[in-house]
Amino acid sequence: MSPAVTRALGLYAALVVLIIGVGVGMGIPYTTRMLVEAAAYALIALGLNIQWGYGGLFNFGIMGFLMVGGACVTFISYPINQKFWNSDGPMLLGRALIAAIIGFLLILAARNAHRIGIKGGWKTTLIVIAWAISYVVFRSQIDPATAYIEAQAGFVGGLGLPVVVGWAFGGLVVAGIAWVVGRICLGLRTDYLAIATIGISEIIRALIKNMQWLTRGTLTVSPIRWPVPLPEDYQAKGMDTFSALIYARGGYFLVAGAIVAAVMVLLIRAYGGPWGRMMRAIRDNYIAAGSMGKNVTARQLEVFVLGSILIGIGGGILVSFAQIFDPGSYQPINHTFLIWVMIIVGGAGNNWGALFGAVFIYVVWLLSEPLAQLLFGSISDWSSHVGWGAIPDIESRSLQMRVFVLGLVISIALRYAPRGLIPEVAQTSR
Amino acid sequence: MDQLIFFINKVLVAGTVLGSIYALGAIGVTLIFGILRFAHFAHGDMMTMGGFIAFVLAALCAAAGISGPVPTGFIVLPVAMALTAIIALGLDKAFYAPLRKRGAKPVTLLIASIGVTLMIQGLIRLFFGVSTRSFFETEPKKILRFDMSWLGGSRPITFTQPELLMVIVTIVICYALHLFLSRSRLGKAMRAMSDNADLAQVSGINTALVVRVTWIIAGALACCAGTMLALDVSLTPDLAFNIVLPIFAAAIVGGLGQAYGAIAGGFLIGFAETLAVFDWSVLLRPFQQWLPFEITGTISLVPTEYKLTVAFVILVIVLLARPTGIFKGAAT
Secondary structure, three states: OOHHHHHHHHHHHHHHHHHHHHHHHHOHHHHHHHHHHHHHHHHHHHHHHHHHHHOOOOOOOHHHHHHHHHHHHHHHHOOEOHHHHHOOHHHHHHHHHHHHHHHHHHHHHHHOHHHHOOOHHHHHHHHHHHHHHHHHHHHHHHHHHHHHHHHHOOOOEEOOOOHHHHHHHHHHHHHHHHHHHHHHHEOEOHHHHHHHHHHHHHHHHHHHHHOHHHHOHHHOEOOOOOOOOOHHHHHHOOOOHHHHHHHHHHHHHHHHHHHHHHHHHHHHHHHHOHHHHHHHHHHHOHHHHHHOOOOHHHHHHHHHHHHHHHHHHHHHHHHHHHOOEOHHHOOHHHHHHHHHHHHHHHOOOOHHHHHHHHHHHHHHHHHHHHHHHHHHHHHHHHHHHHOOOOOOOHHHHHHHHHHHHHHHHHHHHHHHOOOOOOOOOOOOOO | OHHHHHHHHHHHHHHHHHHHHHHHHHHHHHHHHHHHOOOOOOHHHHHHHHHHHHHHHHHHHHHHOOOOOOOHHHHOHHHHHHHHHHHHHHHHHHHHHHHHHOOOOHHHHHHHHHHHHHHHHHHHHHHHOOOOEOOOOOOOOOEEEEOOHHHOOOOOEEEEHHHHHHHHHHHHHHHHHHHHHHHOHHHHHHHHHHHOHHHHHHOOOOHHHHHHHHHHHHHHHHHHHHHHHHHHOOEOOOHHHHHHHHHHHHHHHHOOOOHHHHHHHHHHHHHHHHHHHOOOHHHHHHHHHHOOOOOOOOOOOOOHHHHHHHHHHHHHHHHHHOOOOOOOOOOO
16 A cells, blocks of 8 residues: 555544544534534535646636535525416516517627628627627516515525435536636636636626525524435424434435445546546646647636536525525625635645545534633633623624634645645646 | 705725825836836735835834824835835745746746735735724725805815825925936836836846846835825725736736826726716706706716726726837737
């Protein structure tokens, strides 16, 4: 066994010990919940690992992608809202859709104006006018429709389909968004992709928070179904609360874990295969890769979209497990930068590293909540004991400390272990 | 006439103030990019930090009974700017310089700046909590009115004293920066290094000094912008995430690395945002008889809650049409 493998095995063994320790200390239900969420985060981290580790592409918009994944699974799996379907809502939305299609055709026509001899500045003017008209037409249809739906039916409700369909749909929608962002930004400097993804995720957050007719916004949607029986279902069969919780969460973990395992197998095969080699070649020297005849931009778009699919599915898994979709609970720190810490600490470019980083950092992140409160509580006790008085707002402040520690971890990792705990293995020759 | 005054009050004043804030922030981003070649994401938090430093100093002044003809926030601004500049230098020494020394790629520095963002934000929240604060809890905002009755207007043109001061401060700073970049030896060295770092070093420019000066300017301007933002609206710890997109959009629109471009970009984004959420119904109502539709409620290009999209859309258009920005900056 090479030292790298020994090291990885040792780290994984330590992780298992840590999880068992949590199980003993915090109880089995807490641990099963942690494991399910860690599996979802592992999927998300693997998605980012494809983008950043394989492709060298930034994605600071993970939060937005997770929100879209969550909104999609809500929309697909939530029970059908008869009030909406019996009202004029579908008809109004249909008209808005037609308006959008007309606008799209108008823009398409303007873009092809050079075929009838309109060129240069005139064509640009035409495109701008087409966009303006489309926007006005669309707004004139969608605004009354949304106001009507919000007043009459609350929101559009769901489709009542299985949860797994919702996860897949979320992955698909996120892939579409990633494709558009990638089309615009890939091929430019990497910083542009970073800022564009931050922008798109903030916009998605604003949209999902405010599109009450579609997502119910900050009013939140619940309960969202699980792909496996809920604890209540087990209880209905006469099981006691404790074991029902464990059975239900265990079932959910099996589903999520199976997805992670399948993705992991596929990724490791892809990484070792010609595709993975090509991707690493592009990441390390895109000029050389380009001169070897690889279509750099198209391949980068491919990894960006591929990674985003996993991120979208992960977002769906998280939301359906929590059973509530609350757009107000999404924060860039918890949902974007936490994933980055997982990848950086675990080891970018190495799937085992990403998996380790995701589970390890998530466990630490969860545990840091009681630990921070314990620490600050004792400091506060001490300061009031000395006579300085207790620290005000101790609860919220101690949680903010975690943000600082997260930043510190990034800085330290970049400086002293820039390749992560389980670094990518450079294959020179066999 | 009243409509015009309404327009001036709502768009011209607000747009100029917002544009000034964006411009000051974008100059810092663009200078750091030009000299150090990485997108400094912690700039938004440096602004917030500067705002909080000014806030603390203002509170100290108020406690000591110091007050002047202008709001305390402006009195303490120079001190706060100096403090933030020193902190910016310290941040560079502690987190960016070691990575540069190792020869890390600009990408690594970008990620490091995310780490710095989180640390600053964590510390701010730790010390100040998550509540919203205002500079004007103890002193009133003076409102200046210009009577327009001689032009037939029934309402005056109004803006607040801080708004006027902000614009003046921005103009002074921009002019000083212009003089520095175009006249002084150090400023010329900065521009030379921004154009070609290797060539600058070979021709005997002290690059370490240039880097230090860049951080001092960027930190001071970030503090100024953050304080102004806090004076204009309010001071919250999560100011940064909302501000970082418009500021980067302004820097990219102006051409990354171009200080003058950043000023233009800042005002462009500031006015675009203000115009986009402006309620046109008041202006259009006199022309109701010629319009094909009836004016009910508010008419704005973009609903207020989607104000953020404006900067993003402009950014996307610029990236598609002219990736180097208005003033040719770096692209690939």
